[in-house]
Amino acid sequence: MATTTIISPTDAPFSLEMKRNRIGEKVIVAWLFLAAALAVLITIGIVVSLILPTIDFFRDVSIFQFFSMEPWAPLFANPTYGVVHIVAGTAAIMLYSSIISLPAGLGSAIYMSEYAGPRMRKILQPLLEILEGIPTVVYGIFALFFVGPLLKDNWPTWLPGKLGEEPGFQFVLAAGLVLGVMIIPTVASVAYDSMNAVPRALREAAYGLGSTRMQVATRVVVPSALSGIIASFVLGLSRAVGETIVVLMAAGAIANITLWPNDPILTMTAFIGRTATGDISTGTTAYYTVFAVGALLFLTTLTVNMIAIALVRRFREVYE
Amino acid sequence: MSKSSGRTRVAVRAASSSTIRLDRVGVDIKGELFRAVLLFSILLGVVMLATLLIFVAIRGSDRLDLNLFTQLPSSIDVGTSGFLPAIVGTTYVMLGTLITIVPLGVSAAVYLEEYANRDRWYNRIIEVNIQNLAAVPSIVFGILGLAFIVRGPLNLGFVAFAGSLTLAMMVLPTVIIAAREAIRGVPPTLRDASMGLGATKWQTTWRQVLPLSVPGIVTGTILAMSRAIGETAPLLLVGATTFVRFLPESAFEGAYSAIPVQIYQWAVRPQDEFRVLAAAGALVLVALLLVMNSFAIWLRARSRKEF
Numbered sequence: 001m002a003t004t005t006i007i008s009p010t011d012a013p014f015s016l017e018m019k020r021n022r023i024g025e026k027v028i029v030a031w032l033f034l035a036a037a038l039a040v041l042i043t044i045g046i047v048v049s050l051i052l053p054t055i056d057f058f059r060d061v062s063i064f065q066f067f068s069m070e071p072w073a074p075l076f077a078n079p080t081y082g083v084v085h086i087v088a089g090t091a092a093i094m095l096y097s098s099i100i101s102l103p104a105g106l107g108s109a110i111y112m113s114e115y116a117g118p119r120m121r122k123i124l125q126p127l128l129e130i131l132e133g134i135p136t137v138v139y140g141i142f143a144l145f146f147v148g149p150l151l152k153d154n155w156p157t158w159l160p161g162k163l164g165e166e167p168g169f170q171f172v173l174a175a176g177l178v179l180g181v182m183i184i185p186t187v188a189s190v191a192y193d194s195m196n197a198v199p200r201a202l203r204e205a206a207y208g209l210g211s212t213r214m215q216v217a218t219r220v221v222v223p224s225a226l227s228g229i230i231a232s233f234v235l236g237l238s239r240a241v242g243e244t245i246v247v248l249m250a251a252g253a254i255a256n257i258t259l260w261p262n263d264p265i266l267t268m269t270a271f272i273g274r275t276a277t278g279d280i281s282t283g284t285t286a287y288y289t290v291f292a293v294g295a296l297l298f299l300t301t302l303t304v305n306m307i308a309i310a311l312v313r314r315f316r317e318v319y320e
Numbered sequence: 321m322s323k324s325s326g327r328t329r330v331a332v333r334a335a336s337s338s339t340i341r342l343d344r345v346g347v348d349i350k351g352e353l354f355r356a357v358l359l360f361s362i363l364l365g366v367v368m369l370a371t372l373l374i375f376v377a378i379r380g381s382d383r384l385d386l387n388l389f390t391q392l393p394s395s396i397d398v399g400t401s402g403f404l405p406a407i408v409g410t411t412y413v414m415l416g417t418l419i420t421i422v423p424l425g426v427s428a429a430v431y432l433e434e435y436a437n438r439d440r441w442y443n444r445i446i447e448v449n450i451q452n453l454a455a456v457p458s459i460v461f462g463i464l465g466l467a468f469i470v471r472g473p474l475n476l477g478f479v480a481f482a483g484s485l486t487l488a489m490m491v492l493p494t495v496i497i498a499a500r501e502a503i504r505g506v507p508p509t510l511r512d513a514s515m516g517l518g519a520t521k522w523q524t525t526w527r528q529v530l531p532l533s534v535p536g537i538v539t540g541t542i543l544a545m546s547r548a549i550g551e552t553a554p555l556l557l558v559g560a561t562t563f564v565r566f567l568p569e570s571a572f573e574g575a576y577s578a579i580p581v582q583i584y585q586w587a588v589r590p591q592d593e594f595r596v597l598a599a600a601g602a603l604v605l606v607a608l609l610l611v612m613n614s615f616a617i618w619l620r621a622r623s624r625k626e627f
Contacts, residue, residue, distance in 0.1 A: 025522045029435055035427035036436070039449040039496075042489050046460060049467030100364075107361025115355060124362060126617045131369045133543075133613045135550025137580040138602045141587050142372045145379065145595060184365045214351040235455065242457025244553035249588060269459050269553070276466070276557045294463045298456065305455040309448065 050298055053291035060285045072255035074289040075275065083296065085255035089265035090241055093251065096176025096261065097183060097240040102233050105187025113195035114217045132185035136245040139182050143250035148174035167262035175251035179243055187236040194228020195221050231311035238304040244269040268297045376606060380599035388600055393582065398593040403601055405567050406582035409480055410549065412571045413578055416484025417548050422541060425495030433503040434525050454493035461490040462557030470558050478559025480568055480576040486558045487551060491544035498540020502533035535623030542616040546609050552580040579605055
């Protein structure tokens with residue numbers, strides 16, 4: 001005897017979702033939400049872990065002293081806290097790394113998006129990814145034992161004044177250049193994505209009007225992808241600000257306000273890395289200094305990243 | 321251009337053989353120069369990559385022997401000093417990272433792709449947070465690990481698992497972003513079909529969407545792990561600093577070291593023997609990462625063909 005199921009009219013309107021109230025499913029959704037919300041918790045954790053010790057730090061050291069021009073020597077018997085000296089170090093590293101990373105990253109992106117054929121792109125993209133995947137400590141070794149000595153031995157000593165002085169074992173140019181190479185893939189991939197989002201029709205129209213490939217690249221693609229390209233530059237700078245190991249190994253350890261390529265410098269990150277590895281006891285002002293500098297570093301990169309995220313969203317909105 | 325049909329090709333050939341040419345006649349010097357500059361900028365990265373690999377290989381080849389893998393580090397007998405504690409330490413740290421990031425990363429990705437309503441403010445906050453975390457300097461995660469995991473609420477002490485959790489927080493965005501892309505790549509028709517047959521949303525996700533996303537998730541996980549293996553800075557802050565002459569007792573007790581930290585410590589010593597040792601370690605690390613990354617890239621290329 002065949003049983004027939006009759007769908008009563010009360011079930012309508014039909015929904016693909018099941019009617020049974022499955023509690024297990026709700027538990028799962030709650031877990032999934034928690035996992036996603038963990039990202040917010042981590043950010044809150046970062047902020048809390050930085051702010052509390054920073055407040056302790058500013059109990060001992062006045063904020064004016066922190067932002068004054070006095071030397072940076074928080075670990076000395078008579079400590080001084082002129083943070084501007086290590087901010088200047090970070091700025092110098094940013095400058096020298098961006099000499100390489102920004103033009104080379106943009107050039108690579110234009111080449112991959114406008115010049116390389118599909119086969120060429122298939123070779124170049126993994127190569128850039130491998131470049132990105134090399135550990136920073138290996139770049140550090142490369143800067144300290146290869147690029148540094150190479151520059152030192154071939155230093156243009158015939159140059160007048162300070163620029164002609166042979167650098168020491170560690171100096172900002174060696175670290176900056178290697179860091180620049182390290183950041184090329186970051187800049188290239190974000191810039192390439194934004195160029196890829198430029199509609200084909202714009203290019204075709206330009207070609208149809210008789211433009212050369214270079215004109216299409218420089219006058220159509222680059223201006224159309226500008227916000228993404230700026231975002232890639234901003235992200236490249238942000239990575240230079242946040243990089244620790246290469247700078248720690250190859251840029252020296254002297255807090256110095258200088259832009260000379262042959263001077264050693266100390267950056268915010270290198271200070272944290274150097275100090276936190278030493279025997280530093282909890283609760284001392286020197287210990288809190290690490291967190292105060294960390295807070296400044298986080299604030300800097302957070303601002304920069306927010307700008308980049310907003311810019312990337314803009315180029316996505318324009319063409320999607 | 322590559323998709324031009326036979327008829328188009330005939331037309332193009334006819335046009336180009338006729339007297340009127342759409343191409344500009346003569347060599348475009350400026351254009352060629354521009355192309356050369358672009359080619360140079362991309363070759364710069366490639367050439368530096370090659371130089372770096374060759375340099376590390378030459379510098380480290382003297383000490384690329386079995387001692388490197390089986391011996392403890394020693395200041396007295398540098399010639400036979402090895403990475404054994406660092407290798408064991410890295411294994412512990414990485415296992416801990418792996419078991420943390422896979423469930424968390426995939427769950428977060430499933431929520432954001434399958435369940436989250438993008439118009440809700442909290443979901444937008446989560447998205448912005450993930451994007452931002454991906455760009456936070458690695459050393460900041462070290463500070464977080466020091467304050468929350470080593471000391472503070474979790475209070476694990478300077479043990480390998482503290483390193484695992486610290487690195488896990490750092491690479492979690494990588495896994496989430498990759499897993500989201502994989503889930504997004506599953507055609508919506510499959511979901512509709514599954515739901516149409518009476519499956520619940522979770523059954524659809526678990527039995528249809530996730531199995532198809534596995535290659536993408538595996539790729540993202542490998543890339544995240546390869547980033548974590550090579551990371552040095554945060555580990556300096558959460559304990560992998562001491563000159564460890566012994567193996568860590570377990571992931572939860574005893575001092576530990578990690579390969580990149582060991583490389584760093586040897587590289588900054590003044591004696592040349594230690595630097596060679598550091599280069600040898602770097603060579604091993606790079607080789608390991610090349611294998612991991614190539615596998616990930618290959619897997620991604622293969623899985624892309626499916627739909």
